[in-house]
Amino acid sequence: MRKVKYFEMDYNKAMNKRVKCIKGIAKFHQFGFDYEEYEDGIGNFSVAIIELEDGKIKMVRADMIQFVEVRKGE
Numbered sequence: 001m002r003k004v005k006y007f008e009m010d011y012n013k014a015m016n017k018r019v020k021c022i023k024g025i026a027k028f029h030q031f032g033f034d035y036e037e038y039e040d041g042i043g044n045f046s047v048a049i050i051e052l053e054d055g056k057i058k059m060v061r062a063d064m065i066q067f068v069e070v071r072k073g074e
Contacts, residue, residue, distance in 0.1 A: 001027040004065040006050055006058070026050035026058070028067070034059060 003025055010021045029049045035042050046062040 001029065001051075003068045004028045004048070004050060005068055006048075006060050007064045007066075008060075020064070024052065025068070026052050026065075028065065029057075031062060032059065 004027070005022050006024060006026050007020045008023050009018045011017075012019045027050060029051060032047050032049050033044055034047045035044045037043075047059040048062050048065045050058050050060060050065065052058060
């Protein structure tokens with residue numbers, strides 16, 4: 001399994017907007033998908049399934065991870 005940094009959006013009062021902040025390191029398992037329901041239908045989006053250091057599993061949007069290890073041969 002590859003290591004990833006995972007991020008969450010936090011509100012920055014000084015900048016008066018939401019910013020992407022690193023939350024920790026995790027192990028990447030695989031990509032999947034999730035959905036969100038809206039008044040006019042359903043929106044699908046890609047997620048990464050990751051394992052936190054304490055063993056908990058979390059699904060985060062695919063654009064909220066960054067791989068930190070380079071694969072052999074790259």
